Amino acid sequence: MLRVGILGCGNIAAKVADSLKGNKKVVIAGVASRERNKAKKFAANHCPDAKVFSGYEKLAASDEINLVYIATPNTYHYEHAILCIKEYKNVLIEKPFAMSKAEVDSIFFEAKNRNVFVAEAMWTSYLPLHKTVLDWIAKGRIGAVKYVTANLGYDIANVPRLNSPVLGGGSYLDLGVYTTNFALSFMGDDIKVSRVFARRLSSGIDRDTTYSMESEDGSILGNFYVTMCADTDKDGVIVGERGKIKLSNINNYRKVELLSSEDTLLEEIVNKDAYIHGYVYEFESCAQAISKGLIQAPDMPWARTIRIAQINDTIRSMM
Numbered sequence: 647m648l649r650v651g652i653l654g655c656g657n658i659a660a661k662v663a664d665s666l667k668g669n670k671k672v673v674i675a676g677v678a679s680r681e682r683n684k685a686k687k688f689a690a691n692h693c694p695d696a697k698v699f700s701g702y703e704k705l706a707a708s709d710e711i712n713l714v715y716i717a718t719p720n721t722y723h724y725e726h727a728i729l730c731i732k733e734y735k736n737v738l739i740e741k742p743f744a745m746s747k748a749e750v751d752s753i754f755f756e757a758k759n760r761n762v763f764v765a766e767a768m769w770t771s772y773l774p775l776h777k778t779v780l781d782w783i784a785k786g787r788i789g790a791v792k793y794v795t796a797n798l799g800y801d802i803a804n805v806p807r808l809n810s811p812v813l814g815g816g817s818y819l820d821l822g823v824y825t826t827n828f829a830l831s832f833m834g835d836d837i838k839v840s841r842v843f844a845r846r847l848s849s850g851i852d853r854d855t856t857y858s859m860e861s862e863d864g865s866i867l868g869n870f871y872v873t874m875c876a877d878t879d880k881d882g883v884i885v886g887e888r889g890k891i892k893l894s895n896i897n898n899y900r901k902v903e904l905l906s907s908e909d910t911l912l913e914e915i916v917n918k919d920a921y922i923h924g925y926v927y928e929f930e931s932c933a934q935a936i937s938k939g940l941i942q943a944p945d946m947p948w949a950r951t952i953r954i955a956q957i958n959d960t961i962r963s964m965m
């Protein structure tokens with residue numbers, strides 16, 4: 647049983663704790679907040695058997711925790727990851743993993759030196775339907791990939807964290823990291839950013855960002871759109887030389903469809919998930935990797951996190 651400690655009692659931490667209730671492989675064994683009462687209330691509401699820690703340092707140092715789940719704002723991921731890794735704690739870090747490639751490199755350097763497990767909570771990479779789509783492509787069901795597109799938009803501009811440059815807000819860092827992971831998953835690693843257009847607020851925050859990517863050899867084009875100002879359909883399409891794959895909601899796969907070039911439906915898989923939320927898969931993947939003595943999650947290896955960080959740096963510099 648993987649004993650998880652939650653670092654930061656916010657919105658996503660609550661959803662994760664609720665989704666892990668009754669899990670047979672992973673248990674929330676501790677919760678830490680900067681304020682003791684907040685952690686107590688969080689535990690009472692979401693994981694009553696968890697130990698309450700007042701301050702993140704005590705959680706990081708606890709012998710009762712195998713993995714710390716870092717669920718603080720983006721600009722704090724680096725500091726909190728290093729805190730835990732220096733205590734030899736395995737960590738699962740919310741997306742975006744860090745604010746720059748330099749921070750990512752530093753986290754992996756410290757983890758490698760101590761043989762500590764680290765993974766990015768890019769939860770879509772761990773979903774069973776994500777693996778189905780990778781498998782269809784690997785088996786040549788649509789032939790060589792030619793064009794990839796996805797959008798991800800929520801009407802969430804009123805969320806304070808997203809409007810704060812100090813906390814690493816903005817549509818790209820919140821949502822674009824998913825579309826970039828989508829691009830890397832289905833276009834491959836050898837891709838570059840060709841164009842970026844962002845509408846920015848006076849604070850510098852990007853409220854929407856559109857960007858194009860292409861493969862280094864020019865054979866695949868990708869177009870992506872993220873916004874924190876509108877609920878979009880969140881769909882993705884991968885077009886190959888002999889067919890296409892449609893994904894309903896690239897942030898929480900509801901359905902994947904395999905179609906011929908003439909749009910005949912060849913296969914359709916609807917998500918019939920028994921879990922209340924797909925967050926479970928990333929934790930189960932960490933539990934399995936740690937039990938095998940690995941320091942990376944095979945579903946989300948360090949190389950992928952590094953590539954996302956490189957692309958993030960490029961896109962943000964082109965806004």
Ligand SMILES: NC(=O)c1ccc[n+]([C@@H]2O[C@H](COP(=O)([O-])OP(=O)(O)OC[C@H]3O[C@@H](n4cnc5c(N)ncnc54)[C@H](OP(=O)(O)O)[C@@H]3O)[C@@H](O)[C@H]2O)c1
Pocket residue numbers: 653654655656657658659678679680681684685717718719720722740741742767769807813820
């Ligand atoms: N995977 C997903 O689907 C998903 C969804 C939403 C967010 N996220 C990611 O999860 C992270 C947290 O997002 P969230 O929406 O849960 O944020 P949130 O509700 O604002 O919670 C963040 C928590 O971080 C702690 N914190 C530490 N320093 C802070 C500071 N200076 N200001 C504010 N909070 C601070 C607070 O916990 P204490 O007060 O208890 O210390 C706070 O409750 C972000 O990196 C975000 O990108 C992922």
